[in-house]
Amino acid sequence: MAGNIPQFYLRLGIPADKPFFEENKDLYYGVLVNARILESFPKSTAAFLNDLSKPFIIDPDTYAFKLDPSMLKRERDFQIKRSYSELEKFYNSIITQCFKEDRPIYPADFLGSNGNTDVKKLDEFSSKVIAYEKTRIDSLIGGLLRFMVETNAHPYVLMAPYFDSSSIVDPWYKISLELAKVSTKFKEKYQLYPVICIEKSFLANEANIAHLVKDYDFSGFDGYFIWLPDFNEDSENLVLLSGYAKLVKNLSKYGKPIIGMYGKFFSALLSYNGMTGFSSGINYWDKRSLEIAGGGPPYPRYYVPFLHTFLPWENVARLFSEDPSLVCRCPACKQALSGGQPSMNDIKTHFLYARFQELGDVASKKKNTIVRELLADYSKKKPLLEPLIQLDHLERWGKVIATI
Numbered sequence: 001m002a003g004n005i006p007q008f009y010l011r012l013g014i015p016a017d018k019p020f021f022e023e024n025k026d027l028y029y030g031v032l033v034n035a036r037i038l039e040s041f042p043k044s045t046a047a048f049l050n051d052l053s054k055p056f057i058i059d060p061d062t063y064a065f066k067l068d069p070s071m072l073k074r075e076r077d078f079q080i081k082r083s084y085s086e087l088e089k090f091y092n093s094i095i096t097q098c099f100k101e102d103r104p105i106y107p108a109d110f111l112g113s114n115g116n117t118d119v120k121k122l123d124e125f126s127s128k129v130i131a132y133e134k135t136r137i138d139s140l141i142g143g144l145l146r147f148m149v150e151t152n153a154h155p156y157v158l159m160a161p162y163f164d165s166s167s168i169v170d171p172w173y174k175i176s177l178e179l180a181k182v183s184t185k186f187k188e189k190y191q192l193y194p195v196i197c198i199e200k201s202f203l204a205n206e207a208n209i210a211h212l213v214k215d216y217d218f219s220g221f222d223g224y225f226i227w228l229p230d231f232n233e234d235s236e237n238l239v240l241l242s243g244y245a246k247l248v249k250n251l252s253k254y255g256k257p258i259i260g261m262y263g264k265f266f267s268a269l270l271s272y273n274g275m276t277g278f279s280s281g282i283n284y285w286d287k288r289s290l291e292i293a294g295g296g297p298p299y300p301r302y303y304v305p306f307l308h309t310f311l312p313w314e315n316v317a318r319l320f321s322e323d324p325s326l327v328c329r330c331p332a333c334k335q336a337l338s339g340g341q342p343s344m345n346d347i348k349t350h351f352l353y354a355r356f357q358e359l360g361d362v363a364s365k366k367k368n369t370i371v372r373e374l375l376a377d378y379s380k381k382k383p384l385l386e387p388l389i390q391l392d393h394l395e396r397w398g399k400v401i402a403t404i
């Protein structure tokens with residue numbers, strides 16, 4: 001069934017990406033920004049989000065405090081990075097205690113003396129995180145400006161505090177779920193979605209999926225975010241791709257929005273199963289591990305629309321010279337490719353056009369048509385492309401989407 005255009009949220013990674021957000025406002029739905037990035041450049045990021053006037057969501061990055069503290073420190077003096085020490089001021093007491101003791105946050109930080117979760121501790125933490133998301137941009141813009149012009153200083157949706165878990169019996173699974181539930185007490189007029197953040201291996205077991213979907217049936221949740229760390233849409237096997245599709249389909253029975261925190265074209269295809277949107281950076285962060293380090297890859301990888309994945313530019317250039325009918329005709333490429341090699345800027349703008357086109361295709365075509373096209377592309381282009389790239393992802397995606 002053809003349907004709505006999947007909402008594509010651009011992740012704000014490096015400040016240098018900001019002009020692409022500003023110049024291509026019609027090519028994406030909204031912005032997702034990590035709290036740690038916001039706190040690295042607070043004033044400029046707040047002004048940017050306000051001026052942009054697109055829906056934005058703040059990822060509170062609470063899971064980061066579960067990492068070894070050395071990962072939150074600067075290399076030069078081994079002190080906690082400013083972005084995390086700023087967040088500590090907002091989220092405080094549990095995080096303050098962890099920093100003082102130079103340790104990660106533990107499940108015990110949310111437990112009472114009887115070993116059960118302590119509602120007071122859950123309340124305290126979630127109320128602070130939610131207050132941060134609700135007020136941070138507004139207070140950064142602050143001052144006179146707020147009264148002189150209309151601002152866009154409030155998040156579109158609140159993201160509940162969350163921690164990753166390795167399985168549904170990991171203590172963090174329950175703590176994360178309960179934090180999300182208590183967070184709904186503080187949402188006021190806002191919509192609030194919990195984050196389902198769990199190791200991808202959990203998808204291999206249908207009983208796990210059913211269990212989780214039942215656990216997340218809660219009237220206070222207005223939608224769902226999903227983050228499966230290290231889930232690589234291009235290379236996951238049929239079992240995990242099917243598991244993801246089943247998770248989305250089962251959750252969708254609650255009739256609420258479902259947003260993938262990191263994804264690419266398979267996430268767009270999941271809109272046939274109930275996914276309403278997903279996020280990535282411009283040319284990077286379409287998958288993410290729990291580790292913090294690293295921004296986008298600096299090398300020029302070009303998004304090949306008919307492959308729905310990236311290739312190094314040298315390979316794309318070879319492809320285009322072997323079969324000129326494959327050359328992209330988007331506004332960015334039309335100009336850039338007439339002069340030979342595209343610049344990094346062209347490659348980024350091209351990605352935004354290509355993604356916009358893909359999402360429009362998914363919205364306007366029936367599932368069977370898309371599946372047929374994916375499989376046809378796979379078999380037709382295989383001989384030409386096989387020396388350059390593994391194309392199997394198209395076949396796997398087609399199979400999964402056709403059956404679930």
Ligand SMILES: [Zn+2]
Pocket residue numbers: 328329330331332333334350351353354
């Ligand atoms: Zn293009």
